[in-house]
Amino acid sequence: MRAPAPLPMGEAFARLKQQVIERTGHFYYEDKDEVLWERVRKRLAAARSPSLDQYLERLADPDRGEAEWAALEAELTIGETYFFRYPEQFEALRRTILPDIFERRAESRRVRIWSAGCATGAEAYSVAILLHEMLGEALAGWRITILGSDINETFLAQAREARFGRWALRSLPPEQRDAWFTPEEGAWRLRPQYRSLVRFERGNLLDLLGPSPPLELVDFDLILCRNVMIYFHPAKMAEVAAALVARLTPEGWLLVGHAEPNPEFARFAAAVSLPGTVAYRPPDAETPAAPPPAWTPPVLPPAAELVIPAPAFAPAPLAPLAGQPPQTPTATPREPARAPASGDIVEEVRRRADVGDFRAAELSCREALEADPENPVLHFYAGLVEQALGRLASAEDSLRKAAYLDPGFVLAHYHLGVVRLARGRREAGRRAVAAAAQLAGTLTRDARLPEGAGLTAGELRELARVQLE
Structure with a gap:
C-alpha cells in the first residue's frame, strides 16, 4: 500500500491555502490541510508542476491562471446533490412560497428564481419539476426563468447535460422517475419540458461582495442557496446572505441549508418559520397564509435518503473503541438506554x-x-x-x-x-x-x-x- 504523500508545511502551501479561501470563500479548508493537500496534489500532477512555488506561478499567470483556477476549484468544491433534497423545504415551496409568488405575480406572470451554488443542477431542475406539477398547462402563460450558478465549470457542464445516475435520483419512486426522466445507457436524462426552464452560468458568490457585483443578479422572487455558505467563515456567511437578500424583490424569499441559519441574519432579514424549515425575506415583507395542499412531492422519512434494491451483503464485525474489547452487535436491537432526566x-x-x-x-x-x-x-x-x-x-x-x-x-x-x-x-x-x-x-x-x-x-x-x- 502506497504511503500518503507528506504534508507540505512551508510558506508556499500557506500562501496557496490563503488564496483558495479568499477566492472561493471556503473557510472549511482553514484547518483541513490534509484534505486540501490531497486535492491540490491531483492538480500538481495534472499540471506537471514539480513544486508548489511553480504551481503558484501557474495560477498567477495571465494566460493560464484562470483555466488552472477553474480546474483546481473543480477539485475543491463539493457537489453532493440529489433531486428534492430536503423534502420539507420543497413542501414549504409547494404550500406557501410558490403560491405566494404566483399570487403577487398574477398580473405580470413573470417569475425569476436563482439556484445559487447549484452543483450539477438537481436543485434547479427539482424546482422546474415542481412548477410544472403545480401549474400544469397554465405554465405556458407564464414567463419563468430559473438560473443555476456555480463556481465549478465541470459541475455546470454536467448540469447542462441534465443526465443523472441513480444516486442523484435516490429520493424518487420509480413512477416519478419514469414520468420526469427518460432512461439512457445506465442513466436518466431529464425530459425537455423541465430542462427548458433552466439555464446555467458560472458564478462565484463572493463576487456579490466585490466592488462590481453582477448587475443582472437582481429582482429574484426566490433564491435557493443551500449547503454553500456552510463552508464560509461565519462573518463571510452573514455578508453573503445579506447580499442575497438584497437581490430579492421586496416580497421575495430566500432558502438556505438546515445548518446555515445564523443569528446575524436578523440584522437584514425577517425569518419565517414554516413546518420543518425556516425561510428568510426582506424585513418588511408580509408573510402569507398557507393554502391547502394541491400536490405532494416525494417525501422521505427523516434520515432516509434512498430505496433502491441491491445484492445481498455480509456484515463485518465492528471496530472497538480504543482501549476496549471488540464488540459484536446484540441479537435484537433495543430501545437505547437513557436516564429519565x-x-x-x-x-x-x-x-x-x-x-x-x-x-x-x-x-x-x-x-x-x-x-x-x-x-x-x-x-x-x-x-x-x-x-x-x-x-x-x-x-x-x-x-x-x-x-x-x-x-x-x-x-x-x-x-x-x-x-x-x-x-x-x-x-x-x-x-x-x-x-x-x-x-x-x-x-x-x-x-x-x-x-x-x-x-x-x-x-x-x-x-x-x-x-x-
Missing part, C-alpha cells in the same frame, strides 16, 4: 436542530452529557449535530461512543458508517453500515427504529445496501 433534553436538542439552530443544540448536548456521560442517545444526537456543523472527526467520535454504549443502537451504527465514508474511511465506514443492516435485519421490515423519526428497519436495510454498493 434526559428525555426533556433530547426533545430540546431535536427541536433546536429541526429549526437549524445547531450550535444551541450542541450546547444542550454538552450540558446534558456532563450530567449523564454514558447516555448513548445524547452521544448520538451530539454526533448528528456535529455532523451538521461539518465537524466530522468529532461526529465520528460521538457516534462511536453511542454505538459502544448501546451495541444494539441501529441508527448510531448507520450514521457512524456514513460519517466514516464521508471522511474517506471506506472500510471502517462499510463495517459500521453493515453492522446497522445486520441489526435491522433481526427486526420486521415495518418496525420503526428508535430515534429514527419514523424510519423502518426495512428502509434502513435498503439505505445500507446503497451505501455498500
